[in-house]
Amino acid sequence: MLVSLDSLRILPGSSVAIRGPSGAGKSTLLHALSGLIKPAGGRVVWGASDLTAMNDAARTRFRRDHIGLIFQDFLLFEELNALDNAALCAAFAPRAARAALRDRAAGWLDRLGLGDAGSRRADSFSGGERQRIAVARALSNDPAVILADEATASLDRAAADRLVDDLIGLSQDTGRTLIAVTHDETFASRLDRVLSMAEGRIVDDTHG
Template sequence: MAEPKAGLALSVTDLIVLAPGGRRLAEVAALQVAPGSSVAIRGPSGAGKTTLLHALSGLVRPASGGVVWGETDLATLSDTALTRFRRDRIGLIFQDFLLFEELGALDNAAIATAFLPRAQRSALRHRAGEWLERLGLGQDGARRADSFSGGERQRIAVARALANDPPVILADEPTASLDRANADRLAEDLAALSRDTGRTLVVVTHDMTLAARLDRVLTMAEGRIVEDTHE
């Protein structure tokens, strides 16, 4: 497997995210994350965790403030450039997997080839296969997604997020749909991805077993970070 891209530093300053009606969903005065470190974001439902994660990925544009990955300020990017940045630099893992049920594991993991120039497709598909192998599904690339267990489906989603070799991984409740054994296995997989490959990892989670494996835990309440605990 090719050497991974180095993780990116994150800097958040005076961030405010509003609902369409003007209600404040998240407010973060300052947040710094070192490149290659791993961070869990926890808190009760409605605390603003997923809203913050979406702002970090550029899926939501804040009303004010800045989100800077490395030297790239997301606020300065056009919609097209933001989509390109997210595709090239950020691997997203969703709680509900978002797989195409009728496609095989490899086709799902390599789905981004549909948006790439022909010359780049083979390399991405090869990396997707490598990640399936690393995550224990290398022999099952042709099996339809709907034939896998919940834990296996989430590992396909992880392979998809990593197929383009992103320096940043953002995950939203990745263990929520899994039983304890599969949740523990995925928690170790995610922690190892940051620890062993130098990627920056930010995970929204209620799972304290997962949070305990990461370098740092941020606790949110009412849209704000109220506690910052380092390992």
């Protein structure tokens, strides 16, 4: 899906980094793109869907069906195993859709190198492994768009590089759009495009 936010246009299947100092509005922009908040002005349009014209329930449905969210904090349930965390959205899905969601979550865990560890509790994994569980959870609904907010910030360099490889590979191999807020220059340098923000505005737009 093509996304348009006022003059900003992001092509389907592309990868975009959003960077800037703390307080520049990076996470706010990501939240507007996901429909978690309404922007103060302008429109957010994914394909033919205008998020700013939707009510809260409609934006929630759109986000559930089309967007996968990854956060700096893994937001896992420690007492649940890896598969139950990755397939968490199945608990809120119609009964007929739950098996497919769990199968898809299991498939992503396998692709991300955790296929043999689905029955282990979340609190037994390293930080990098926990973030990959969160990635599998974000992808379990088969979204066209991945939005990541400082996904590597709490990881050491080796784990961060592994996650960056995973995310870029997913975008390139499956045609998903990847938009990542990051202070990680290594991560940003590997994406197709870098948007720099200051005081709530995009002040630079660099294509790789």
